[in-house]
Amino acid sequence: MIGRRWWVPWLWLAPTLVLLGVFLVYPSVDTIRRSFLDTRSDSWVGLENYQFIVENPRPLVADTHTALMNNVLWMTMFTMFTVAIGLLIAILAGRVRYEAVAKATIFIPMAISFVALSVIWRFMYEFNSDIGTVNAVTTGVGGLLRDAGMDSNLSEPTAWLQNDGSPQTLVTDAGPDDLPGPFQINNFALITVGVWNWAGFTMIILSAGLKGISTEVLEAARVDGANEWQIFRRIIAPILTPTIVVVSTTLVIQTLKTFDLVWVMTGGRFDTDVVATLFFRQAFVVGDFGVGAALAVVLMLFVVPIMLLTIRRFQFQEEIR
Amino acid sequence: MATQPQASGRPLTVLVTSLKWLGSRGMLHLALISLMVLWSIPTIVMLISSFRDPSDIASSGWWNVFAHPFDFTIENYKNVLDARGMWQSFLNSLVITVPSTLLTILVAAFAAYAFAWMRFPFRNALFLLVVALLVVPLQMTLIPVLRLYANLTPGAELPSFDLPVLGGTIGGGKLFGKESFVGLWIAHTAYGLPFAVFLLRNFFGALPRDLFESAHLDGASDLTVFFRIVLPLSGPAIAALAIFQFLWVWQDLQVALVLLGLGDPDLHPMMLSISTLVGQFGTDYQLLTAASFISMIVPLGIFFALQRYFVQGILTGSVKG
Numbered sequence: 339m340i341g342r343r344w345w346v347p348w349l350w351l352a353p354t355l356v357l358l359g360v361f362l363v364y365p366s367v368d369t370i371r372r373s374f375l376d377t378r379s380d381s382w383v384g385l386e387n388y389q390f391i392v393e394n395p396r397p398l399v400a401d402t403h404t405a406l407m408n409n410v411l412w413m414t415m416f417t418m419f420t421v422a423i424g425l426l427i428a429i430l431a432g433r434v435r436y437e438a439v440a441k442a443t444i445f446i447p448m449a450i451s452f453v454a455l456s457v458i459w460r461f462m463y464e465f466n467s468d469i470g471t472v473n474a475v476t477t478g479v480g481g482l483l484r485d486a487g488m489d490s491n492l493s494e495p496t497a498w499l500q501n502d503g504s505p506q507t508l509v510t511d512a513g514p515d516d517l518p519g520p521f522q523i524n525n526f527a528l529i530t531v532g533v534w535n536w537a538g539f540t541m542i543i544l545s546a547g548l549k550g551i552s553t554e555v556l557e558a559a560r561v562d563g564a565n566e567w568q569i570f571r572r573i574i575a576p577i578l579t580p581t582i583v584v585v586s587t588t589l590v591i592q593t594l595k596t597f598d599l600v601w602v603m604t605g606g607r608f609d610t611d612v613v614a615t616l617f618f619r620q621a622f623v624v625g626d627f628g629v630g631a632a633l634a635v636v637l638m639l640f641v642v643p644i645m646l647l648t649i650r651r652f653q654f655q656e657e658i659r
Numbered sequence: 660m661a662t663q664p665q666a667s668g669r670p671l672t673v674l675v676t677s678l679k680w681l682g683s684r685g686m687l688h689l690a691l692i693s694l695m696v697l698w699s700i701p702t703i704v705m706l707i708s709s710f711r712d713p714s715d716i717a718s719s720g721w722w723n724v725f726a727h728p729f730d731f732t733i734e735n736y737k738n739v740l741d742a743r744g745m746w747q748s749f750l751n752s753l754v755i756t757v758p759s760t761l762l763t764i765l766v767a768a769f770a771a772y773a774f775a776w777m778r779f780p781f782r783n784a785l786f787l788l789v790v791a792l793l794v795v796p797l798q799m800t801l802i803p804v805l806r807l808y809a810n811l812t813p814g815a816e817l818p819s820f821d822l823p824v825l826g827g828t829i830g831g832g833k834l835f836g837k838e839s840f841v842g843l844w845i846a847h848t849a850y851g852l853p854f855a856v857f858l859l860r861n862f863f864g865a866l867p868r869d870l871f872e873s874a875h876l877d878g879a880s881d882l883t884v885f886f887r888i889v890l891p892l893s894g895p896a897i898a899a900l901a902i903f904q905f906l907w908v909w910q911d912l913q914v915a916l917v918l919l920g921l922g923d924p925d926l927h928p929m930m931l932s933i934s935t936l937v938g939q940f941g942t943d944y945q946l947l948t949a950a951s952f953i954s955m956i957v958p959l960g961i962f963f964a965l966q967r968y969f970v971q972g973i974l975t976g977s978v979k980g
Contacts, residue, residue, distance in 0.1 A: 346881070347779040354770035354789070354852055360807070361849030362792045365800035423694075430691045442963075443695045446702055449958040451910035453930045454951035458705045461944045469720055469944075471704055534701065566683075591794050598912050602934055614798050621801075622917065634799035641794045 366638070373631035387632035400629065404520070404609050405616040409640070411520035412529060412593040412612060417586055419533045424540025424585070425578075428548055429570070431541070441545070445538035452535075452598030459531045460603060463498040472498060476508070498527040502609045524610050532599060536592070540585050544578065587644060594640055613637050709735055709948040716945045735949040745950055747925060748932040753957075755840055755915070755928050756908045759847035763904050764897060766848060767855030772885050774856070775863035776871060786860065793853040800850075801917045808842055808918060840926075842918055847908045855900055862896035863889055906958050929954045 376383045391402045431440040447455070464470030467477045473495035480492030490509050502524055504517035559569050597614040600606055606615040613633055621630030707721045710731040715723070724731075740746045773779075774786050866889065874884050890897070912930040919926060927935070933950050936943075 342777065342881070344779070347773045347777040347782075350769045350773035350777065350881075351785075353766045354856060355785075357766065357845070357849040358789065358792060358852055361804060361846060362795050362800055362853070365803035366795055368803040369799045427691070427694060430687055430694075433687060434691060440691060440695055444698050445962075446959070447698070449906065449962045450702070450951075450955055451912075451930055451958070453910070453912055453933045454705075454954050457933065457944075457947040457951045458701045461708065461948065462701055462704060464944075468718070469716070471700065471720065474720055474722075534698065537698070594794075595796055595798075597798065598910075602912070614796065617798050618913075621798075631799075634796060637796045638799060641796070644794060 369631045369634050372627055373635045375628055375631075377626045377628050379627050383628065387628045388636075390629050391632055391636060400616060400620055400624070401609065401611060402616065402633070405606075405611040405613045405633075406636075407520040408525060408610065409594070409596075409612045411525055412532070412596055413590055415526070416529050416532050416536075416593050416596075417589045419529070420536045420540050420589055421544075421582060421586055423533065423537045425544050425582070427537065427541045428545035429574070432545055432548055441538075441541065444541050447535045448538045450535070453602055455531060455535055456599060456602035460499070463527060465495055465497050467495040470495070496523065499524050499604050499610075500608045522609060524604065524608055528600060528603060528610060531603070532593075532596070535599075536589065540589070543585050544581060548574065548578065587647065590644060591641065594637060613640075705948045705952060708944055709952050711735075711945060713943070713945045735945045736953070739946055739949045739953065744924060744927075745929070745932055745953060748927050748929045749953060751840075751926060752909060752928040752930070752954075755843050755847070756905055758840075758844045759851070759908045760901055760904045762844060762848040763851040763855050764900055767852055767859050767900070768885075768890065768893075768897070770852075770856050771859035771863050772881075772889060774860045775866075777881075786856075789853050789856050793857065797850060797913060801913070804846065805917055843915065846914055846918055847911070850914070851904045851907065855904065858900055858903075859893070859896055862893055866892060902961055905961060909954075909958055 372379050373387055374382060374384060376386075390400075391406075394401065394403045397403070427440070427444055431437045431444075434440065450458070461469075462471045463473075465473065467473035476492050477495055480490055480494070483490050484493050491507065491511065492509060496508060502522040503515050504521055505523055505526060507515055508523065555573060556569060559573055564572070595614060596612050597618065600610055600612055600615050601618065604610045606612075606619060611619075613636060617630050617633035617637065620626045620633060624630075704721050707724055708716055710733065711721070711724065712732050712734070740749075770789075774782065774789075870888060871884060874888060879887070910930065911928075912934060915928050915931050916934075919928075919931070924932070924935075929950075933947070933954060936947055936950055
């Protein structure tokens, strides 16, 4: 380190600090303030906006409970499936000669914007089974089952993005038509799109972690008679765990920010709202800045535990540097 | 890898070995190739549909092209580019994305250099704050920033200028906010900074200390070290950051929707135009798929050109730490 005038570092930091201050710190503080003000941000209303979110008085216009529950579904299902599939592909692709092609194939969806993504998938989910790929496949399977003497609901096409019934109604009439909470066909259809989009991200990072495991360790285990499952369970999984945590954290943050996909595919209709879309509609369409701001703060509160984990991880990294 | 074919001539052994191969290698290839096919279907569907006749697309599935091959048209691309003004949007997207990306890299690199190689009070706390801002939901910042822009815009005291750029104008008499790209550049730069500073600081910090000490002993200033040593050595990290930021700004819908507004279609970036198309021509898939594919070309080109760096860059940021 050389001797510098005390203000030199601040000069280098100035553009970043100013921009972050104006565009991220100030808005965060201001949003927290506005969440305690009324619709037009004129007078204090105390906790009324938060009360609105908790009590959900207008479920037809702004269903806060559904949005919150849907976000929880996204956080769990999206993260789980994206990590699982990314891990599976990372492990499989590392063992074949066409590894590069396989990885590129899975990665391409990452380069597709959410807007283009929604165009593709609205087309895939099209109701008319002469055009819609997914319905062509399901009705095809349904037809085969019927020919085999098994009646099922599969022979009828499904409005994947509108149908908020429970998933088993796709196949059978048994069971409840509507499950409580976010377990709806259209939510799963949307999450499928998200998983398709993000699996490449998980795969790349996890396969990089896999490459870090020395082949000698694996060979030694094989020589000692371990089977592939034991090798995964006892060697690969423990070494990969930190990487999986990193990936999952990133994905959970991603799901909190889920907006574009839901907004362009369903506009949050048919009970598919997430907090971000509901917030956007409250603030910019309905013009209710109070409830909008409160929803944004709730979104940020979701993030606090993750933020703490990130900081702890960072401190840990600093120690081992 | 579980079983190696054994050098034995006995028929029974050969049979057992090949069965084992089918059991492990065969299943491996089957699983991987099925996933690859599954993952590419949506993209292939989009590509095929964008070259089909509107009447075909409304009446028959994309799989019918295999019955009538070579029955393709480029009419959809012509329609989208000319009549729908997509060409203008394509240029707008470039004009928005390229400066935003360059600005982010420059500003973040300065800050990252200070965080990595300068000593000043609150260094770690400030860096933690920057990392923490990574998880602030974008939606939350939009209301205050919009108000800020709205307050700045009507003032006649602000410098007024018109700068013709590729058919559009930057500024349009206004420095910030609606009908101006400058406001978008600054906003995208600010939103990209937390990730950019995080990524670059990790990379800069990993450069060997001797390099800096000997340069400073030779009397090199911080600026010389920054431009002559740090930037040239950080090619991969900067390339990766460039792709991330480029993809992110290119794919943005939300910031453009709020800060640019829907007022003047001549200023719309691609994502805004496509989402408008989705609203107007919800089922004219031949137009939507063509527009989507045009929007994919640039990100895909950049991704494949810099794929090598891209993978390295992800490692730099999240695994190495």
